[in-house]
Amino acid sequence: MTTETKTGSVRPPFWRDVKVLRVVAQLVAGGLAVVLFLYLARNLRTNLTAANIPTDFAFLDQPAGVTVTGSDFKATQPISDIILLGIKNTFALAIVGIPLLTILGTLIGIARLSSNYLVRKAATAYVETLRNIPPLLVIIFTNTAVILSLPAIRDAATPFDLFVISNRFLAIPWATAQDNSGTYLAVLGIGFVASIAVWIWRTRRFDATGAPHHRFLWGTGTFVLFAVVGFFALGRPFTLSRPEVVDGRIIEGGYQTVGPYVAVLLALVIYTASHVAEIVRGSIQAVAKGQTEAANALALSSFQRLRFVVLPQAFRIAIPPLINQYLNFTKNTSLAIAIGYAEITLVVFQAIGNANPAPQLILILMGSYLLFSLSISLLINFLNRRLQLVTN
Amino acid sequence: MAVQTDTAAVHRESPAVRWAKENLFSTWYNSLLTLIFGALFVWLGFSVIRWVFFEAEWEIVRVNLTLFMVGRFPREELARVWVSNFLIAGAIGLMAGAAAASAAAAAKEAGLPFTQSTPRNWLQRFWPILLLVVILLQFSQTWTPTVLTLVTIAIGVGARYVGLHLPRAVRRWAWLIVVVMLIGAYGALSWFGGVKWDSWGGLHLTLFVTVAGIVLAFPLGLLLALGRRSSLPLVRMLSVGYIEFIRGVPLITLLLMGIFALGFLLPPGVDPSDVTRLIVAITLFTAAYVAENVRGGLQAVPKGQTEAGQALGLSPWKVMRLIVLPQALRAVIPAMVGQFISLFKDTSLLVVVGIVELLQVSSIANNQPEFLGRGLAEVTLPFVALIYWVGSYTMSRESRRLEKKLGVGER
Numbered sequence: 001m002t003t004e005t006k007t008g009s010v011r012p013p014f015w016r017d018v019k020v021l022r023v024v025a026q027l028v029a030g031g032l033a034v035v036l037f038l039y040l041a042r043n044l045r046t047n048l049t050a051a052n053i054p055t056d057f058a059f060l061d062q063p064a065g066v067t068v069t070g071s072d073f074k075a076t077q078p079i080s081d082i083i084l085l086g087i088k089n090t091f092a093l094a095i096v097g098i099p100l101l102t103i104l105g106t107l108i109g110i111a112r113l114s115s116n117y118l119v120r121k122a123a124t125a126y127v128e129t130l131r132n133i134p135p136l137l138v139i140i141f142t143n144t145a146v147i148l149s150l151p152a153i154r155d156a157a158t159p160f161d162l163f164v165i166s167n168r169f170l171a172i173p174w175a176t177a178q179d180n181s182g183t184y185l186a187v188l189g190i191g192f193v194a195s196i197a198v199w200i201w202r203t204r205r206f207d208a209t210g211a212p213h214h215r216f217l218w219g220t221g222t223f224v225l226f227a228v229v230g231f232f233a234l235g236r237p238f239t240l241s242r243p244e245v246v247d248g249r250i251i252e253g254g255y256q257t258v259g260p261y262v263a264v265l266l267a268l269v270i271y272t273a274s275h276v277a278e279i280v281r282g283s284i285q286a287v288a289k290g291q292t293e294a295a296n297a298l299a300l301s302s303f304q305r306l307r308f309v310v311l312p313q314a315f316r317i318a319i320p321p322l323i324n325q326y327l328n329f330t331k332n333t334s335l336a337i338a339i340g341y342a343e344i345t346l347v348v349f350q351a352i353g354n355a356n357p358a359p360q361l362i363l364i365l366m367g368s369y370l371l372f373s374l375s376i377s378l379l380i381n382f383l384n385r386r387l388q389l390v391t392n
Numbered sequence: 393m394a395v396q397t398d399t400a401a402v403h404r405e406s407p408a409v410r411w412a413k414e415n416l417f418s419t420w421y422n423s424l425l426t427l428i429f430g431a432l433f434v435w436l437g438f439s440v441i442r443w444v445f446f447e448a449e450w451e452i453v454r455v456n457l458t459l460f461m462v463g464r465f466p467r468e469e470l471a472r473v474w475v476s477n478f479l480i481a482g483a484i485g486l487m488a489g490a491a492a493a494s495a496a497a498a499a500k501e502a503g504l505p506f507t508q509s510t511p512r513n514w515l516q517r518f519w520p521i522l523l524l525v526v527i528l529l530q531f532s533q534t535w536t537p538t539v540l541t542l543v544t545i546a547i548g549v550g551a552r553y554v555g556l557h558l559p560r561a562v563r564r565w566a567w568l569i570v571v572v573m574l575i576g577a578y579g580a581l582s583w584f585g586g587v588k589w590d591s592w593g594g595l596h597l598t599l600f601v602t603v604a605g606i607v608l609a610f611p612l613g614l615l616l617a618l619g620r621r622s623s624l625p626l627v628r629m630l631s632v633g634y635i636e637f638i639r640g641v642p643l644i645t646l647l648l649m650g651i652f653a654l655g656f657l658l659p660p661g662v663d664p665s666d667v668t669r670l671i672v673a674i675t676l677f678t679a680a681y682v683a684e685n686v687r688g689g690l691q692a693v694p695k696g697q698t699e700a701g702q703a704l705g706l707s708p709w710k711v712m713r714l715i716v717l718p719q720a721l722r723a724v725i726p727a728m729v730g731q732f733i734s735l736f737k738d739t740s741l742l743v744v745v746g747i748v749e750l751l752q753v754s755s756i757a758n759n760q761p762e763f764l765g766r767g768l769a770e771v772t773l774p775f776v777a778l779i780y781w782v783g784s785y786t787m788s789r790e791s792r793r794l795e796k797k798l799g800v801g802e803r
Contacts, residue, residue: 022623022624025624025627026624026625026626026627029624029626029627029630030626030630033630040657043656043657043658043659043660044656044657046660047655047656047657047658047660048656050660051656114425115415115418115422116415116416116418116422116425116426116429117415117416117426118416118425118426118429118430118433119425119426119429122429122432122433128785129781131784131788132733132737132780132781132784132785132788133737133777133780133781133784134737134738134740134741134780135737136740136741136743136751137740137751137773137776137777137780140751140769140773141769141773141774141777144767144769144770144773145769145770145773149767331641331642332642334642334644334645335642335644335741337644337744338743338744345642345644345645345648348648349648352648352652358648358652358653358656359652359653359656362645362648362649362652362653365641365645365648366637366641366645366649369640369641369642369645370637370640370641372640373639373640373641374636374640377636377640
């Protein structure tokens with residue numbers, strides 16, 4: 001069925017021409033946004049001038065005027081330094097917390113699918129309790145009920161002489177660099193590259209001959225070989241440093257941290273793990289039932305079924321929401337402000353309290369989080385494209 | 393356990409034993425796990441009961457119950473809160489009744505079976521709230537709150553009955569009556585020389601901020617979602633920019649902006665109160681998340697629906713309003729309840745900027761001379777946690793129920 005139309009010869013009047021309307025609509029929307037922006041900017045300028053608040057970022061070079069517990073930050077250092085310290089502390093929470101919450105969340109998620117009734121119920125109780133209370137409450141509770149009720153540093157607990165546990169500072173054993181430590185790190189790097197090369201070699205051999213590749217064993221073995229031989233050949237470049245309480249006041253040696261750090265870390269890990277558990281459970285259940293049945297029909301063992309059939313597919317489903325939870329975890333570290341751990345939000349909050357210009361500081365604060373979130377979003381989009389099942 | 397087997401050996405076992413064998417002792421490590429977790433459960437239950445009934449000093453909650461409920465709301469004006477509660481209960485009851493009546497009428501017209509929800513259903517759905525109310529009331533030192541709560545419930549039940557039996561012509565306008573009653577509930581609190589929301593607090597303020605945040609954020613979020621799906625590149629860019637910006641920063645940074653920087657963006661002389669500033673910040677924050685939920689709903693409407701609308705010669709606006717949006721918004725309801733829950737939990741952040749919400753009340757109570765330094769935060773915090781838990785847990789179950797009922801996510 002064809003109809004003769006004379007498109008192009010007779011144009012509709014401009015107020016009904018879609019092409020014109022589209023341009024007009026966008027101009028109106030853009031115009032509104034610009035007007036709003038200019039209006040707010042004018043108000044900001046007027047108000048800041050009236051209140052005699054600087055509109056530039058020169059205040060960043062002023063001395064911060066505060067010290068930070070558990071760090072050697074000096075009050076005379078500029079504000080820009082304390083902001084960098086805040087960002088570093090936020091990262092310190094994210095980098096330790098994310099692996100921990102992944103492990104805990106995965107365990108609980110799998111427990112929710114256990115064939116054991118009690119295990120299943122325990123995991124459900126955990127998830128339903130933690131998911132439904134505010135993370136801030138968990139943080140404050142952990143701080144008051146767990147960390148602050150630990151012994152004072154004078155009579156700190158020192159299990160196995162390896163850890164120091166007190167209500168202000170906590171410490172774990174750590175490696176101290178000796179001579180040749182730089183060389184040793186280089187050796188580890190070479191070992192890592194070598195193990196990847198071995199991995200690729202084993203994979204290629206497997207592809208060519210079909211002989212079992214054992215690439216994980218070979219790769220790890222290569223790395224361990226480099227690590228062990230290098231360690232002794234370079235004359236023990238790292239030694240173990242045990243933390244000790246000195247004068248009942250400070251901790252020396254080891255890797256030490258402050259109580260609020262541990263409180264935020266613990267609280268957010270157990271809170272976020274409840275969300276991760278749901279993602280893990282949902283992803284495993286989302287793998288089509290036929291896949292499991294097919295694996296059983298092929299007489300795969302239950303380990304093989306999980307390793308080669310169910311988990312690779314569940315993983316694909318779980319990755320984007322999982323990264324979203326990592327993002328939430330990182331954003332939630334801002335709640336540390338309530339118990340005084342010097343991450344970026346608290347640092348900015350204090351700087352505003354010390355009569356530094358609020359608009360610029362909040363811009364910096366939002367900018368730091370945004371930079372992080374947007375880079376993660378890009379990663380999610382990239383992974384989504386890589387992991388999407390190729391259909392059709 | 394509906395598994396039927398003919399083996400004689402199995403028949404000799406009682407169903408309970410068979411169930412235990414399958415679910416608790418199927419393998420040696422399962423038996424081990426059962427023992428460990430059984431011991432854990434017994435120990436946990438024992439400790440919790442001992443703590444709740446014998447160890448915890450509930451005096452601090454008993455004394456400060458009003459503070460937990462309404463914060464620093466002037467005590468001589470408390471009658472206003474109850475009047476407002478009556479109106480809200482009436483509105484909810486009327487709405488539930490009218491909705492049930494409409495559903496029944498629609499089912500009858502379509503010749504489908506319809507079962508009214510029974511008190512038993514309601515008990516199954518809302519037992520945590522009932523439990524919380526009972527717990528709160530047993531903390532009170534007089535009978536007045538109990539009587540007034542019973543009156544509130546009676547009004548709610550009565551209004552539901554009225555809603556069920558409204559004549560059809562009136563039922564169509566029930567939503568208007570409900571809106572008027574809700575506005576009246578707000579008016580009862582703050583009009584005629586009443587108390588402005590800056591002096592509200594406790595659970596009352598938490599609920600108000602949550603509802604206000606969602607209601608105000610919805611229109612903005614809807615616009616943003618439509619903008620994000622728009623075919624106009626500039627509109628799309630603006631919407632995406634806003635949504636991604638807000639979703640990339642923690643709520644607390646927006647709250648700090650509301651308190652410390654929002655005043656600078658307004659014309660000189662305009663100086664809203666702290667609670668107003670925070671509601672603005674929360675609205676701006678929630679709108680971005682609402683937009684993403686609505687976008688999900690819009691994407692769930694099959695393209696054929698739009699095309700069918702276009703084929704009927706409807707204008708784009710009419711296609712959106714009459715065909716796409718009704719289907720999209722219906723699909724969005726469970727996600728919106730989820731959003732409501734997370735906002736409910738997020739109101740706890742207001743403590744950071746010094747608003748008298750539940751966590752702040754907990755710390756105020758622990759700084760009172762008679763409770764100072766006695767470590768009673770270990771009593772008040774679980775109490776606050778219980779309030780949050782009841783609210784979130786009930787709503788999350790409602791959300792799942794709605795999801796099933798609306799068939800969202802079924803392929």
